Amino acid sequence: MKAAVNVAKAHSSKPWWVRLAWALGLVLVVWSGHVSQVNPAEFFDSDNASSAMSLLDGFRHPDFSNDMLSRVGQLALESVLIGCAGLGLALLLALPLAYFGTTIPGLPDAPNRPRWRRIGRRSLRGSARLVLLVFRSIPEIVWAFLFVGIVGLGPGPAVVAIGITFGGIIGKLYAELVESVSPGPVQALRTVGANRWAVFLYGVLPQVQRQWIGYALFRLECGIRSASILGIVGAGGIGMEIDLAIRYFQYDKLATALLAVLAYVVVLEIASALLRRAHVGWPLLFLAMGTGAGWFLLDVPWSEFVGDYAFFELQNFVSSFASPTLDSAFLHEAGLRMAETIGMALCGTFFAGILAFLLAPLGTRTLTIRGYLEDAQTGGWLQRVVAMVLMSSTRVVFQLTRALPSLVWALIFVVWVGAGPFAGMLAIAAHTSGILGRLFTEVYEDVEPESAQALERLGAKRVGRWAYAVLPFAMPRLMAFTLFRFEVNVRMTAMMGFVGAGGIGDAIHSAIETFHMNDLATLLAILLGSVALIDTLGDRIRGRLLTTSSP
């Protein structure tokens, strides 16, 4: 009798707000699919299929002529240098902003100082954070396009654009890392009378340096990926070649360029994985050398960025924020575009999350090959070879999908399914599935093995171990990573319009092109507000996910 009562209880055991959240999530996903104009029939439409085929034909016969190879080689090198130089600039911007924009745990603001100094410190922190928000909310392609208009074609605008956007992203994360250091060493230094600088150098920096450098390396990968595509607005690098090849349907040349991008991105990713494990000095040297090479070898017209004309234009740009376009039809349209952007980001992240969720167990060593027992019991050699092949090919798929920048994916999908939000959503999904796939495998491999070991001793098979002893531990982190990726993707989707793949980027692009600075101000303000809102919400939800679910 008792048992029957409990069986009935099984389905009311989740609190109502959890069910509400799931229902709400489902509604949002359906809405996002609608907004992104998801239509699988587009893949097989006869026109679209034939353009997809000609794309594939290009990849079967890439243009490996000497002329093309040397051209692609030069542009690829330029992209790498742009990425390095841009990251150097980003770090230059991020470090002071992070330093002034953070509260050090255990160190009150200007203790024992007059009141006005405390207020000064607080407002300095507030403005540093605001600058970081503005920097990171505006996608690099917008900065690049703006600067191309001011200083002309070439790698310079790309360097500065990457510097600004990445400076904002890096600065925010660096500040967050500082805020999570343990206060012990800080307080110890305070008691011996060290000032804020000394506390920072000797109490905080040693605690965060590894994470700081690791993140800088990761951002370097992103920067170089980004530098490979900024050429489509004329800002140097291999992106120019990619843009031209697509515009003139020269898919053999496109294939060569994309293979080059894949090659250097993959090499860089492997190098950065190695560097992260090495002594701290090596990645520092690597970053310094890359930045130095970028600054010396690229022809960046620094003087023009601070020249009279640039000053005039930038003043124009900034002052347009004082008089944004507020005409209601425009606002309505801009709001719709922003909603479309968010919908595309959501839908793309959703599909990527599902794909990564399904594939990641195959790419996890402990789930496919080794198992958790001391004596690996994986059956015969054939089974082992199959498992090995499965795991490596999954990892290769993740690597390739994330190696191509999302804008390149967008170009490809625009060719395949036509311009519009569907293409942009697919691009986001493709790029994100590789990123989430790798993150998910890392989470699975990090799960404490005891429970899975116990189940394997019982004789549970792979699926059972995954479902009952790995997934329960990993789930909160998988959700938190996916949510974080969604926040990043909102910014990324805002660029899709630059290649005709939907979202607010299209309106931003035409506003810059036609010098409608007041329209631009409105659009950027809407983008900025949405990004800030989504980031804050996301921070809250992720914080809850990770604290309430830890045992």
Place this chain on the structure above:
Amino acid sequence: MTPESSRTTVKPPLISLESVHRQWGDRSALTDVSLTIEAGQRVALIGPSGSGKSTLLRLVCGALASSRGTVRIDGEAIQALSVSRLQAHRARCGIVEQSQHLVPQLSVHRNVVAGLLPQWAWYRTLFSLGWPLERDRVAALLDSLGIVDRQWDKARVLSVGQQQRVAIARGLVGNPAIILADEPTASLDPTTAAEAIQLLVDQAESRSATLLLCSHQLSQVVHSVDRVVGLREGRVVIDEAPDRVTDAMLNVLYEGSRERR
């Protein structure tokens, strides 16, 4: 059929270890252990920590391979079993683990049902994620262990004693013919420990299953078993009926170790 079993008509013992060695790198966990356990016996494995008790259990259920020597189940060497036969053997063993190997985020029901995973095909496993299976069976088992009212609570909110019952339920849910209990009382206070042991023994009796019970405290188990095997540094030093185990034997067993029996 192995040569030995074809020669004799006597039913082979359920478990037999023939001069089994197990190495961990240079360290040997088991040295030349020979044991025969008949079906239905209740055996206590005692000895200080690190004496090889857990290793022995894991060899019996096939989760570890011996470095030398043979482990036989019903007269057949475990090493020679095919993958599917090994799987079948492991499904016949119920392992009662220490309670900290439960998954704290999952409900009690799910933790118990994990004991059935070896018998389930993958699609059943995946289906069970969305829809709890075998509810009546698990509920009945939990009822007999006295925690049926906690069935849908997360394992992490249970007391340690209740968690241990969940671990016992997980080991028993597959109706095992061989119950292997690895220090099931390690994290319990004496009263709860005695209860847990009694539960295990009762369950083994009512299912007429063979019980191998590891413990480093003889006093807890001595009244419930019909054979005591003492391990010291990987060797068998005691193998007696419980009433014939003397203090002198125990002194030899625990000599130099700080643990009390």
